[in-house]
Amino acid sequence: MFDLNKIKEKAYLIAALAAVVVILIPIGYSIVTNLFAGPPQPRPFLEMPDEKYKECVRETEFMRQHHWELLRTIREEVVRYGKRTDININKCRECHVSREGFCNRCHNSVNLYPDCFGCHYYPEPSEMAEKMRKSGDKAILFGQSIERLPDLSGE
Amino acid sequence: MERRDFIKIAGGTFLAGSACAYAFRFLTASNIDGLIVENLTTGRKYGMVIDLTKCIPGCTACVEACHNENNVIHSGDKRWDIHWLRKVTIENKLSPEVGKKEVLLLCNHCDKPPCAQVCPVQATYKRHDGIVIVDHHRCIGCRYCVIACPYNARMFNFKSEEEWHNKDHPKRSHGVAEACTLCAHRLDKDQPPACVEACRNVGTGAIVVGDLNDPRSEISKLVESRAVKRLKEDLGTDPKVHYIGL
Ligand code: SF4
Ligand code: SF4
Ligand code: SF4
Numbered sequence: 001m002f003d004l005n006k007i008k009e010k011a012y013l014i015a016a017l018a019a020v021v022v023i024l025i026p027i028g029y030s031i032v033t034n035l036f037a038g039p040p041q042p043r044p045f046l047e048m049p050d051e052k053y054k055e056c057v058r059e060t061e062f063m064r065q066h067h068w069e070l071l072r073t074i075r076e077e078v079v080r081y082g083k084r085t086d087i088n089i090n091k092c093r094e095c096h097v098s099r100e101g102f103c104n105r106c107h108n109s110v111n112l113y114p115d116c117f118g119c120h121y122y123p124e125p126s127e128m129a130e131k132m133r134k135s136g137d138k139a140i141l142f143g144q145s146i147e148r149l150p151d152l153s154g155e
Numbered sequence: 156m157e158r159r160d161f162i163k164i165a166g167g168t169f170l171a172g173s174a175c176a177y178a179f180r181f182l183t184a185s186n187i188d189g190l191i192v193e194n195l196t197t198g199r200k201y202g203m204v205i206d207l208t209k210c211i212p213g214c215t216a217c218v219e220a221c222h223n224e225n226n227v228i229h230s231g232d233k234r235w236d237i238h239w240l241r242k243v244t245i246e247n248k249l250s251p252e253v254g255k256k257e258v259l260l261l262c263n264h265c266d267k268p269p270c271a272q273v274c275p276v277q278a279t280y281k282r283h284d285g286i287v288i289v290d291h292h293r294c295i296g297c298r299y300c301v302i303a304c305p306y307n308a309r310m311f312n313f314k315s316e317e318e319w320h321n322k323d324h325p326k327r328s329h330g331v332a333e334a335c336t337l338c339a340h341r342l343d344k345d346q347p348p349a350c351v352e353a354c355r356n357v358g359t360g361a362i363v364v365g366d367l368n369d370p371r372s373e374i375s376k377l378v379e380s381r382a383v384k385r386l387k388e389d390l391g392t393d394p395k396v397h398y399i400g401l
Binding site for chain 1: 280282319323325326327340342343
């Protein structure tokens with residue numbers, strides 16, 4: 001009644017089909033979503049500090065990619081080994097007046113919500129506006145000036 | 156498989172794995188130039204001496220200074236108020252002629268800290284200079300350390316502090332344990348801890364913090380020359396807070 005060889009053949013066929021489907025689904029998914037994705041997301045608009053603050057603690061390119069690694073390393077040094085230097089998390093606020101307009105713009109656009117400043121102090125925007133009024137800085141605050149970042153989107 | 160072959164393969168795999176792990180450290184560390192952590196060993200051992208014979212009854216200058224310096228919750232609500240430093244009144248019922256005594260209690264920065272031994276994520280640890288602190292980034296809020304501490308020095312944050320008393324120093328979010336840090340952030344900058352400074356400003360100078368390993372420091376001389384006691388010495392935690400006149 002049962003031809004074992006035939007059943008085996010069928011089983012192999014089904015397995016092969018399943019494998020092809022499993023491989024094809026993600027490829028197809030990415031192709032289809034890319035087709036209907038529309039234009040790429042624009043770079044988030046970042047509010048940069050006044051021009052007189054020329055240098056960050058590292059080059060811009062390094063900071064853009066690795067600021068979190070730098071912060072994490074500094075954290076490890078300070079918390080574990082007590083090696084405190086000038087460069088720490090309180091230094092960011094000396095130039096970058098608006099956390100909403102600088103850190104959070106990028107973080108929000110990639111759905112990332114680090115909570116550094118739940119515990120570390122970052123001044124309120126009103127406080128920073130007051131500080132800028134006193135020092136005569138012309139940094140961008142609340143989107144009032146033009147974007148100074150070079151366009152790196154590749155087009 | 157032959158026994159020899161097995162040993163050869165196992166040994167080879169082990170060596171290759173070790174080499175990979177060794178190389179991986181350099182590959183990952185090379186991103187952050189000049190910031191590779193080296194283990195500092197200064198040979199220091201920080202401790203504290205509290206002279207209760209000098210301490211003014213009813214004075215809480217050090218407690219307030221500590222809580223303002225470190226952004227500790229002290230809103231007056233007993234449910235979540237935290238005390239890194241507290242003043243309690245003790246009384247010996249068996250010999251009432253001694254009278255009541257006010258004692259400062261804080262983390263003893265044990266040399267063999269039970270709180271660090273029980274921490275499942277190594278958030279609590281002893282620094283190279285003997286200070287026991289919590290890495291609040293890593294703490295998961297399991298409260299093992301609160302239970303393990305024989306001095307009730309650890310407290311749990313049921314709520315985050317809302318006010319900023321000291322804007323250069325972080326607060327703690329809710330859900331982490333905390334205790335006195337011996338003002339590590341100030342000692343690292345060669346400043347005295349906030350309580351020591353406050354006590355000096357009051358004119359008492361009852362609290363002394365310093366290096367127990369340095370025989371010429373003020374604290375070592377005090378420990379040498381005066382009759383000092385430590386709390387629950389029999390537990391073998393080797394606390395580093397010494398009391399004069401307890
Ligand atoms: S007094 Fe308590 S919290 Fe402080 S080191 Fe000792 S066991 Fe840990
Ligand atoms: S509450 Fe935090 S510090 Fe304490 S034992 Fe648990 S993880 Fe460690
Ligand atoms: S050393 Fe610092 S943290 Fe510890 S009790 Fe004194 S002021 Fe508070």
